[in-house]
Amino acid sequence: GAGWPGVILAYRDRIALPADAAVVTLHEGNTPLVAARHLSELTGCEVFLKVEGANPTGSFKDRGMTAAITAAVAEGSRAVICASTGNTSASAAAYAARAGLTSAVLVPRGKIALGKLAQAVAHGARILQVDGNFDDCLELARKTAAEHPVTLVNSVNPVRIEGQKTAAFEICDALGRAPDVHCLPVGNAGNITAYWRGYREYAADGVVPAAPRMFGFQAAGAAPLVLGRPVADPETVATAIRIGSPASWAGAVAARDESDGLFHAVTDKDILAAYRLLARKEGVFVEPASAASVAGLLATASDGRLPAGSLVVCTVTGHGLKDPDTALLGMPEVEPLPVDPGAIAAALELV
Numbered sequence: 001g002a003g004w005p006g007v008i009l010a011y012r013d014r015i016a017l018p019a020d021a022a023v024v025t026l027h028e029g030n031t032p033l034v035a036a037r038h039l040s041e042l043t044g045c046e047v048f049l050k051v052e053g054a055n056p057t058g059s060f061k062d063r064g065m066t067a068a069i070t071a072a073v074a075e076g077s078r079a080v081i082c083a084s085t086g087n088t089s090a091s092a093a094a095y096a097a098r099a100g101l102t103s104a105v106l107v108p109r110g111k112i113a114l115g116k117l118a119q120a121v122a123h124g125a126r127i128l129q130v131d132g133n134f135d136d137c138l139e140l141a142r143k144t145a146a147e148h149p150v151t152l153v154n155s156v157n158p159v160r161i162e163g164q165k166t167a168a169f170e171i172c173d174a175l176g177r178a179p180d181v182h183c184l185p186v187g188n189a190g191n192i193t194a195y196w197r198g199y200r201e202y203a204a205d206g207v208v209p210a211a212p213r214m215f216g217f218q219a220a221g222a223a224p225l226v227l228g229r230p231v232a233d234p235e236t237v238a239t240a241i242r243i244g245s246p247a248s249w250a251g252a253v254a255a256r257d258e259s260d261g262l263f264h265a266v267t268d269k270d271i272l273a274a275y276r277l278l279a280r281k282e283g284v285f286v287e288p289a290s291a292a293s294v295a296g297l298l299a300t301a302s303d304g305r306l307p308a309g310s311l312v313v314c315t316v317t318g319h320g321l322k323d324p325d326t327a328l329l330g331m332p333e334v335e336p337l338p339v340d341p342g343a344i345a346a347a348l349e350l351v
């Protein structure tokens with residue numbers, strides 16, 4: 001294809017993949033870094049949004065999946081498996097379809113957003129709804145992959161992290177430096193691990209003078225990293241990060257400690273307030289989990305832990321269309337109007 005080649009070819013010399021691997025790509029990455037005027041005013045910082053919903057399947061997972069599926073094909077694998085709260089399964093299903101592989105996805109029953117399920121169905125994944133949560137699904141996927149000829153494409157597969165770290169490269173390339181602070185939602189903790197790797201590599205090679213402080217935000221009902229212990233029954237409106245036992249726990253703690261960062265829990269109420277603010281004031285429609293980074297931005301700006309004047313990037317991880325049910329919550333039933341200009345004007349209170 002022409003134009004942007006996707007994250008692996010864009011950063012080929014920085015991605016640990018066999019040199020002769022045939023790259024499976026949907027031209028993911030190169031996502032917008034949007035100046036957030038309203039959030040900048042509210043916080044006294046210079047805030048940008050890294051809009052990962054603009055990826056081919058609508059989330060940041062595509063960055064890791066191009067790498068994972070490329071590696072799986074290079075190894076001669078015929079089938080892939082993952083556990084997912086929805087976005088990983090949508091991405092795995094799409095990239096597996098493109099590569100001609102079979103995909104199987106294990107999802108917590110009733111706890112994945114409608115758009116994500118629709119994607120897995122559309123791409124022809126074998127969908128296994130499990131009577132358990134994400135943590136149960138991941139354990140089942142790991143056991144299945146350990147005992148059968150099927151490749152695990154969750155972020156415990158290190159090649160996923162290699163792909164996902166490219167978001168940090170893009171941000172530095174766009175800003176000409178790293179931000180002072182990077183905010184992101186944390187669930188299974190692969191993404192914070194990947195960003196930190198990307199920033200560290202650019203800083204170590206002198207591409208940027210310094211790496212940012214990493215601020216990781218979890219939903220209050222699913223905040224194992226904030227609490228310092230696993231959560232048996234995680235619960236939150238942000239189903240993407242409804243995770244009690246993050247696989248990349250050590251990577252997340254290293255990112256926080258090495259960067260002088262922090263973890264913080266945000267309530268569902270604050271997540272939904274940030275979700276609405278993003279859509280209504282910035283014009284950026286994200287899924288609830290993505291809004292956790294902005295809820296955390298606002299919380300740490302008001303409690304003083306985010307210094308005024310900072311250059312801040314918030315990753316908004318997934319598109320709002322992933323979860324139409326949350327967008328429509330509380331929408332009143334309305335009678336359709338007659339084909340009559342007067343009725344339209346009256347409905348809009350113009351007369």
Ligand code: F0G
Binds near residue numbers: 083087186290317318
């Ligand atoms: N935001 C969204 C929209 C996600 O889908 C996820 C993770 C996260 C944030 C958290 O990222 O797990 O790397 O800390 N979703 C996974 C999935 C668990 O199955 O799609 P993380």
